[in-house]
Amino acid sequence: MFLPTTKEEINQLGWDRPDIVLVSGDSYIDSPFIGIAVIGKALTRAGFRVGVIAQPDVQSDHDITRLGEPRLFWGVSGGSVDSMVANYTASGKKRHSDDYTPGGDNNRRPDRAVIVYSNLIRRYFKNTVPIVLGGIEASLRRVTHYDFWSNHLRRPILFDAKATYLLYGMAESSVIELARCLQTGSDPCGLRGLSYIAGSAPDGYLQMPSHEDALAEKRAFIELFHMFYQNNDPLNARGLWQKVGDRVLVQNPPAYYPDQADLDAVYAQGYEREQHPYYAAQGPVKALETIRFAISTHRGCYGECNFCAIAVHEGRTIRWRSEDSILEEARQITAHPAFKGYIQDVGGPTANMYAIECAKKLKLGSCPDRRCLYPEICPALKIDHSRQIALLRKIRAIPGVKKAFVASGIRYDMILNDRQHGRDYLKEIVDFHVSGQLKVAPEHTVGSVLKRMGKPAPYSVLEFKKMYDELNREAGRDQFLTYYLIAAYPGCTDADMRQLREFAGERLHIHPEQVQIFTPTPSTYASLMYYTEMDPFTLEPLFIEKDPARKERQKNIVVDKFETRGHRQ
Numbered sequence: 001m002f003l004p005t006t007k008e009e010i011n012q013l014g015w016d017r018p019d020i021v022l023v024s025g026d027s028y029i030d031s032p033f034i035g036i037a038v039i040g041k042a043l044t045r046a047g048f049r050v051g052v053i054a055q056p057d058v059q060s061d062h063d064i065t066r067l068g069e070p071r072l073f074w075g076v077s078g079g080s081v082d083s084m085v086a087n088y089t090a091s092g093k094k095r096h097s098d099d100y101t102p103g104g105d106n107n108r109r110p111d112r113a114v115i116v117y118s119n120l121i122r123r124y125f126k127n128t129v130p131i132v133l134g135g136i137e138a139s140l141r142r143v144t145h146y147d148f149w150s151n152h153l154r155r156p157i158l159f160d161a162k163a164t165y166l167l168y169g170m171a172e173s174s175v176i177e178l179a180r181c182l183q184t185g186s187d188p189c190g191l192r193g194l195s196y197i198a199g200s201a202p203d204g205y206l207q208m209p210s211h212e213d214a215l216a217e218k219r220a221f222i223e224l225f226h227m228f229y230q231n232n233d234p235l236n237a238r239g240l241w242q243k244v245g246d247r248v249l250v251q252n253p254p255a256y257y258p259d260q261a262d263l264d265a266v267y268a269q270g271y272e273r274e275q276h277p278y279y280a281a282q283g284p285v286k287a288l289e290t291i292r293f294a295i296s297t298h299r300g301c302y303g304e305c306n307f308c309a310i311a312v313h314e315g316r317t318i319r320w321r322s323e324d325s326i327l328e329e330a331r332q333i334t335a336h337p338a339f340k341g342y343i344q345d346v347g348g349p350t351a352n353m354y355a356i357e358c359a360k361k362l363k364l365g366s367c368p369d370r371r372c373l374y375p376e377i378c379p380a381l382k383i384d385h386s387r388q389i390a391l392l393r394k395i396r397a398i399p400g401v402k403k404a405f406v407a408s409g410i411r412y413d414m415i416l417n418d419r420q421h422g423r424d425y426l427k428e429i430v431d432f433h434v435s436g437q438l439k440v441a442p443e444h445t446v447g448s449v450l451k452r453m454g455k456p457a458p459y460s461v462l463e464f465k466k467m468y469d470e471l472n473r474e475a476g477r478d479q480f481l482t483y484y485l486i487a488a489y490p491g492c493t494d495a496d497m498r499q500l501r502e503f504a505g506e507r508l509h510i511h512p513e514q515v516q517i518f519t520p521t522p523s524t525y526a527s528l529m530y531y532t533e534m535d536p537f538t539l540e541p542l543f544i545e546k547d548p549a550r551k552e553r554q555k556n557i558v559v560d561k562f563e564t565r566g567h568r569q
Contacts, residue, residue, distance in 0.1 A: 001270055002030050003040045003052045005278045010051065010067060018051040019043075020179065021070040023121070025079030025086075025113040025137075026100035026287075027279045028054040030272040033291040035135050036077055041269040042172040048072070048179050054279055055101065055108040058116055061124045069125050072182045075175070076117045076163065077135030080287070082521060083113035084149045090488075090517035091548050092149070102275075103283030111149075114138050118161040130164035132178065133157065139168040139313050140523040142195050142251060143228050143242055144211045144221070146531040148520040153215055153531070156242070156249045158197055166195040170299060170314055172266060174255040192234070193255030198248045205239035205250070206231065212243075218532040225528050225536065232312055235365030257300075257319050264325035267296070273336060293333050294345040294407075297326055297391070301349040302357075302372035302381075303411060305443075306454040307489070307518065307526035310349045316366045318357045323391055327398065334400035343401060346392065346433070347408030352415065352425065355387040373413065374454045383418040385425035392428055406433040409441050409484070412464035413456045423467060430471040434479050440464070441484040444492070445503040452491040452529060452542070462507055483510065485558065488551035489518045490529035491542045497557040504558070515555045 004010050005028060010018065020043055024036040031037055040050045051070070056063035079086070079100055086109055087095055098106040110116040114137050121131055141157040158166050165188065167174050174193035181188035189196055201207065206227060214221040224242070231237040234254040242249045258266070273292045275285055298320035301310045326346075333339055348354065358372065358381045372381050395404045406429055415422040429438065444450055445458040465481060472479050483504070487497060504510050520527035528536050533544050545551055 002028075002272055002276050003037075003044065003050050004067070005052050005054065005276055007066060007068070013049075015049050017068045018070050019049040019072045019183075020075060021051045021053060021067050022075040022077070023053045023056060023064070023117050024077050024135075025083055025109045025117075026054060027102050027108075027282075027285050028052050028276040029100075029285060029288055029291070030274060030276065031288075031291050032267050032269075032271050032296060033294065034080060037271065038266060038269075039075065039134065039172065039175055041271075042176060042266065043179060045265075045269065046176045046179070052276070054276075056117065056120065058110050058120050064120050065124055069128060071129070072179055073130040073132050073164075074121055074128070075132050075134055076114055076121070076138075076161075077133075078113035078117075078137030079109065079135065082137045082140070083109050083111060084147075085519065085521060087111055088149060090519040091552065097286075099286040102279055102285055104286055112160075114141075114157060115161045118163050122162065130182065131161070132175075133161060133163045133166040134168075134171050134175070136309075136313055138166050140309050140521070142166055142168050143208065143240075143249065144214045144224060144244075145522040146221075146520065146527050147522065148527065148530070153211070153221065155211055155244055156195070158195060158249065159244055159247075164196070167193055168195060168251075168313075169193055169254055171255065173258060173262070189250075190252070192253055195249065195251045198250050201241035201248050202239060202250060205241045208240055208242040210243035211245070218534065219539070222528060222532055222534065222536045222539070225525070228523070229312065229525070230368055233316060233365040235363075236368070237365075254315075257315060257317060260320070260322055263299070263319055263321050267321060267325055267329055273333075290344055290407075293336070293339060293343050295326060295329055295333070295343060296348055297321055297346060297351075297354045298348040301353065302366075303350055304371050304374065304454055306452065306529075307443075307486070307521075307524055309521060309523050312523050314349065316372075317361055318353050318355075320355050323387075323394070326391065327394055330395050330398050330401065330404070334398060339400070341400060341402030343395065343404035345407035346395060346404050347406055349408070350411050351406050351408035352385060352388060352410045354391070356381070356383055356385075356414070358382075371454065373411065374456070375451075377413060377417045383414050383422075385415070385418050385421040389421065389425055389428050392433060396432060403435075404433060405435050407435070407439070409439045412440055413460045416460055416463055416467075423471075426467060427471050427475075430468065430477065430479065431475050437480045437482045438468070439482045439484065443484060443486045444489065444496070444500055445507075446492075446496045446499050449489055449492045449496050452535065453486075453489065453526070458503065465508065483508065483512065485512055485515045486518050487515050487554040487558065488545045490526055490544050491535075492518075492545065492554065493543060494554060494557060497554045501558045512558050515558045517551050517555055
């Protein structure tokens with residue numbers, strides 16, 4: 001069932017007005033991959049009346065007033081992608097397309113969408129009910145953060161959006177608790193997963209460096225980020241506060257992760273797997289092509305790559321769905337009238353982390369002084385792919401499923417570490433779950449750059465390639481590996497890119513045609529490196545390539561067939 005998006009739908013339901021209106025930078029797709037759909041259905045299941053306004057016109061009141069003022073609160077999200085990432089390339093050029101906008105033209109999502117939508121609401125609804133920020137754009141900008149597009153530190157987003165509260169992370173449980181507080185008139189400021197602005201700090205919370213101190217001293221910003229990052233696990237995090245001018249940003253400890261039954265319930269909410277008809281009439285959205293018949297098996301990632309914010313937004317602990325829940329979703333997919341037999345992905349942030357987690361972490365929370373996979377895989381993490389093998393076999397045995405692809409990236413170091421089932425898992429992928437090519441993400445091959453990325457040493461990708469090629473020969477298949485590579489990463493020089501090119505040609509036997517220029521995004525260690533020009537763990541100076549033309553040159557060193565135009569220096 002779709003949530004209502006028009007006054008006519010509200011009237012058909014017999015409502016006088018919604019309890020909650022959710023505003024999003026994406027078109028409204030009813031899918032378990034779309035945050036607004038998940039949050040809206042969770043609130044509906046809890047008994048609240050929820051409406052959706054997707055991609056409102058920010059130049060008029062035409063859209064934002066369409067459902068009237070909600071009774072409890074407005075929920076504002078920039079969408080599935082940070083609006084600045086959605087709108088601009090790594091070189092600062094405006095993107096012409098948007099996979100979440102009808103028709104594909106990038107003409108509906110404003111820059112800094114969360115701020116713009118909040119101001120739009122206040123423009124037409126004076127003294128309105130609380131405005132609550134959520135989604136990845138707000139979540140990753142909840143404290144002082146480096147903003148690449150303006151090239152300076154911005155205040156916590158609550159201050160610029162002039163919103164009331166912010167719910168960070170995956171907020172299904174905390175948004176329901178907030179709605180219940182507002183319904184009963186009780187104070188929500190003690191809720192887990194909530195940030196808000198106050199006049200003073202709660203007792204027992206840790207004080208981060210102030211916004212002003214972070215602006216004045218880069219080492220203060222490094223200290224701030226360490227505290228922010230290390231207090232992100234619900235089992236051991238402390239509450240945080242930060243002075244911003246004469247007020248205080250308060251971040252309560254994270255919401256507890258859902259247990260398996262709760263997570264299963266999130267995916268059993270009857271998603272249409274379609275664009276809402278009101279928005280479908282404006283044109284199709286390309287994103288639906290990849291998520292309509294895909295299955296998310298788990299959340300979180302303990303890879304903790306320094307350029308990725310998944311660990312901050314979804315968490316470092318894997319929470320996985322039951323096998324029964326996943327198989328039931330697969331059966332529902334086969335009943336969809338548009339299904340042609342192909343499940344587009346079975347995975348998560350990292351596909352092969354399903355059902356693999358550290359028992360100590362599940363009990364005590366993430367370790368404050370070490371990572372699960374870097375610099376080596378922690379011996380406390382017992383890697384066993386057997387449950388994934390069994391799951392994939394059961395999915396492809398479902399009547400109507402011709403093929404179920406594993407399109408999410410995989411951690412090849414985990415496969416190599418699993419001496420008992422790793423090769424069997426990869427054989428399963430090679431024989432049944434690859435569409436011609438498998439995605440892996442070495443990102444680079446030079447040790448000093450990999451260290452700044454938090455990625456494994458290059459020998460592991462060679463060992464993995466050898467195993468992959470052997471299995472393809474045994475199966476009589478001609479399938480390839482696709483490598484994600486990054487240029488202009490903090491600490492990376494032109495010489496490093498030449499070494500990468502040589503490694504790719506001589507050891508991987510490829511000539512890369514696609515290399516991504518590093519984009520500093522909020523709330524990652526890589527962006528901290530980029531802004532401070534220091535290694536945040538050692539405080540040693542780092543070379544940072546900031547000139548757009550030279551960033552492009554780093555990329556071209558790898559993708560050009562010959563080094564020309566002055567590349568040899």
